[in-house]
Amino acid sequence: MENRLPFIDVLGGPGGRRREDFTSFEYTLPAEITSLYALTPTETLYQIRIIDPTARQRFTFQPGQFVMLELPGIGEAPFSISSSPVRHGDIELCIRRVGNLTNFLARLTRGARVGLSGPFGTHFPVEEMVGQDILLLAGGLGIVPLRSPLSAVLENRSNYGRVDIMYGARNPAELLFTYQYEEWRRFDINLAITVDQAGPGWQGPVGLITEVLKERLGQAGSLATGTCAIVCGPPVMFRFVCDLLTRAGLPPQKMFVSLERRMHCGRGKCCRCNIGSTYTCLDGPVFDYWSVMNLKEAI
Amino acid sequence: MLFKVFAKDELPKLFDLLAANPVIAPVQKGVDQHGVPLFDFDVVHDFADLRLDYTSTIHSAKRYFLPYAETLATFTVDKGGWEKQVDLNIDRRQVLFGLHACDINALNKLDKVLVQSAYPNPFYAAKRRNMFIIGLQCTPRPQCFCRSMGTDFALHGFDMFLTDLGDSYFAEILSAAAFQFMARIVTREPGHDDHERYKAVVAEKNGRFQAKVDSSDLTKILDMEFESPAWKAWGDKCLSCGTCANVCPTCYCYGVEENVDLDLTGAVKTRRLHSCNLIDFAVVAGGHNFRPHSHARLKYRYYHKHRGFVEAFEEALCVGCGRCGEACLAGITVPAVIASVREGG
Ligand SMILES: Cc1cc2nc3c(=O)[nH]c(=O)nc-3n(C[C@H](O)[C@H](O)[C@H](O)COP(=O)(O)OP(=O)(O)OC[C@H]3O[C@@H](n4cnc5c(N)ncnc54)[C@H](O)[C@@H]3O)c2cc1C
Ligand code: SF4
Ligand code: SF4
Ligand code: FES
Numbered sequence A: 001m002e003n004r005l006p007f008i009d010v011l012g013g014p015g016g017r018r019r020e021d022f023t024s025f026e027y028t029l030p031a032e033i034t035s036l037y038a039l040t041p042t043e044t045l046y047q048i049r050i051i052d053p054t055a056r057q058r059f060t061f062q063p064g065q066f067v068m069l070e071l072p073g074i075g076e077a078p079f080s081i082s083s084s085p086v087r088h089g090d091i092e093l094c095i096r097r098v099g100n101l102t103n104f105l106a107r108l109t110r111g112a113r114v115g116l117s118g119p120f121g122t123h124f125p126v127e128e129m130v131g132q133d134i135l136l137l138a139g140g141l142g143i144v145p146l147r148s149p150l151s152a153v154l155e156n157r158s159n160y161g162r163v164d165i166m167y168g169a170r171n172p173a174e175l176l177f178t179y180q181y182e183e184w185r186r187f188d189i190n191l192a193i194t195v196d197q198a199g200p201g202w203q204g205p206v207g208l209i210t211e212v213l214k215e216r217l218g219q220a221g222s223l224a225t226g227t228c229a230i231v232c233g234p235p236v237m238f239r240f241v242c243d244l245l246t247r248a249g250l251p252p253q254k255m256f257v258s259l260e261r262r263m264h265c266g267r268g269k270c271c272r273c274n275i276g277s278t279y280t281c282l283d284g285p286v287f288d289y290w291s292v293m294n295l296k297e298a299i
Numbered sequence B: 001m002l003f004k005v006f007a008k009d010e011l012p013k014l015f016d017l018l019a020a021n022p023v024i025a026p027v028q029k030g031v032d033q034h035g036v037p038l039f040d041f042d043v044v045h046d047f048a049d050l051r052l053d054y055t056s057t058i059h060s061a062k063r064y065f066l067p068y069a070e071t072l073a074t075f076t077v078d079k080g081g082w083e084k085q086v087d088l089n090i091d092r093r094q095v096l097f098g099l100h101a102c103d104i105n106a107l108n109k110l111d112k113v114l115v116q117s118a119y120p121n122p123f124y125a126a127k128r129r130n131m132f133i134i135g136l137q138c139t140p141r142p143q144c145f146c147r148s149m150g151t152d153f154a155l156h157g158f159d160m161f162l163t164d165l166g167d168s169y170f171a172e173i174l175s176a177a178a179f180q181f182m183a184r185i186v187t188r189e190p191g192h193d194d195h196e197r198y199k200a201v202v203a204e205k206n207g208r209f210q211a212k213v214d215s216s217d218l219t220k221i222l223d224m225e226f227e228s229p230a231w232k233a234w235g236d237k238c239l240s241c242g243t244c245a246n247v248c249p250t251c252y253c254y255g256v257e258e259n260v261d262l263d264l265t266g267a268v269k270t271r272r273l274h275s276c277n278l279i280d281f282a283v284v285a286g287g288h289n290f291r292p293h294s295h296a297r298l299k300y301r302y303y304h305k306h307r308g309f310v311e312a313f314e315e316a317l318c319v320g321c322g323r324c325g326e327a328c329l330a331g332i333t334v335p336a337v338i339a340s341v342r343e344g345g
Helices: A053-058 A100-106 A140-155 A178-186 A209-217 A235-247 A289-293 B008-018 B101-114 B122-129 B176-182 B192-206 B218-224 B229-237 B243-247 B294-313 B323-327 B334-342
Strands: A029-038 A043-050 A066-071 A075-080 A090-096 A113-120 A133-139 A163-169 A189-195 A227-232 A255-258 A286-288 B002-007 B023-031 B037-043 B069-078 B081-086 B094-099 B131-136 B160-164 B168-173 B254-260 B266-273
Touching: A043 A053, A043 A100, A043 A113, A066 A090, A066 A100, A075 A090, A075 A100, A075 A140, A075 B254, A090 A100, A090 A140, A113 B081, A133 A140, A133 A209, A133 A235, A140 A163, A140 A227, A163 A209, A178 A189, A189 A209, A209 A235, A227 A235, A235 A255, A235 A289, A255 A289, A286 A289, B002 B008, B002 B176, B008 B094, B008 B168, B008 B176, B101 B122, B101 B131, B101 B294, B122 B131, B131 B176, B160 B176, B160 B192, B168 B176, B168 B192, B218 B294, B218 B334, B229 B294, B229 B334, B243 B323, B294 B334, B323 B334
Parallel strands: A133 A163, A133 A227, A163 A189, A227 A255, B023 B094, B094 B131, B131 B160
Antiparallel strands: A029 A043, A029 A113, A043 A090, A066 A075, A066 A113, A255 A286, B002 B168, B023 B037, B069 B081, B069 B266, B160 B168, B254 B266
16 A cells, blocks of 8 residues: 555545635636726726626626626725626726726726626525515615615616615715716616715705715605515615614615625635624625624624 | 555555655654643654654644744845745645644645635645655544544545554555555455454444544524523633634644845745734734634634534535644633534523
């Protein structure tokens, strides 16, 4: 017998039993930025396409899920998919410049190569919302993850009841996707936009999103049964909005939020995204409010 | 389960057979200020360097399966684009000679979260699958509380486990490879006497435990005492140095960093173990820190180990080895923290 113990290749060569499991880690899909469009001085909309057509078609996701995007030597970070699931691996990301990777990305040009992995995380259950009224509440960059469930709703508009979008930004210059507002309205969606501070030419309401929501709730301060809400925004917004919705009678399991944490893997391995002891990347980023109520230090 | 008994002078022979592979084992690294020997795991070439009488090691054997820094990928970059190369950083089997039950159980716990889960980590899995482990019955120190954590005996996750019976070793053989190696040294079937001697050794071991952690209903108690002043008190002592995570056999949290080569033709992606006690652990874009205070971070470490992991896997992510308490300059130990939190302050 050989004294040297035989080496075990966990990947097991092509067709290895767990090869696919193991290669979902670190083995990113080559993708290409097909276009960049500056929405504001700090936010850019990227069209990104997985290069291999088979892999692109195989890439299926649900609204609310995110990808990890990588640039060699620069970094890797999570971004919510902002496009419709029907587009598969030809996705849209809207990214704010905040640091290394995001600033570098904004300087790239069409055709630049990036690495993608995912999709990761939980999603907004739009299928289970069929037949119901939907409230979409977004603050700031929170509109980005909301666009994916929104497009799923628009594609099957007749499946849903009344749909409201309430969107708040700090000032009119920071409003994202302004070019789509008319289109949303054409799909019979009630769009209410508010800003914290008015700017030149601003005619809409000024104030917090909670004011807009209170208006929607009306005198009765309550919601029709069969209403669902999706809430995305900064942590302070969750607290106020979810409180209001709770008082309006919305049960916690019909309220969905998308939480943001630091992420270094997206796969439940680095623990950077943990809330208490829950993985935001696996058990989230989309949580129903009942789960959030059970999480220490969530919002 | 197969048992064998062999004379002590057969062990160097077994070592020599296994030494065709890299062998990692406890060695003495020095002495502390009281003259007490300090041990650590290292690559051992000579049986004489081995210290099977070691109490515990300063660090766990973690760097052989979760290196503190590990290259996850390298990139070659040129004008047309870039290519990524992934290397799992292992090309041979490694022998871990003389792991105590706590450290074997630590591996079993890591297996649950790193391999038997969604998105198994191939870097860890490759190293874990390529281990050959010889376990060794320990002599508990006063600070060991593995018994409270249910990790004082290892049921699986090793190839062979040895118990010192004085003039001979009692061997528990778990893998075919271990069985084949044992066939090449002189062994015998254990008799009634050996069984009695084994049980006596274990009874003696059980009598030595001093430190205790009451983990009954702890997940609930941790929730009830989330706002306990005890956390603040421990947090005020904590230096946020991350030493506890560094020495811990079960701490696996990490961060990833990427660097461009100086000649701009390549890049490297490195995974570095991190500690949830370090201040930047939960800082996100825009500078917001979800755990800005040391007490929030210290509390989180206990939450992850004694609540979250228990909910997910019905066991704690702590094997009671006591290393963190011993290494901590602020004198923060698991039994003391949990006892004070249970008391509600
Ligand atoms: C589920 C999820 C979805 C997201 N979706 C979007 C989106 O659609 N659009 C968008 O613009 N942003 C999104 N983000 C935030 C985005 O991940 C961060 O802006 C990005 O990581 C910053 O990277 P950077 O290299 O530019 O910043 P860095 O230079 O690394 O640092 C800037 C700041 O970001 C923090 N940071 C570093 N790495 C990470 C990380 N991996 N995760 C979180 N924070 C980090 C640092 O602590 C620092 O405070 C999302 C985050 C999560 C968790
Ligand atoms: S508990 Fe002790 S070892 Fe851990 S970070 Fe705090 S001071 Fe450092
Ligand atoms: S937390 Fe401390 S006692 Fe528990 S396994 Fe880690 S180092 Fe050992
Ligand atoms: S991002 Fe690594 S565990 Fe969630």
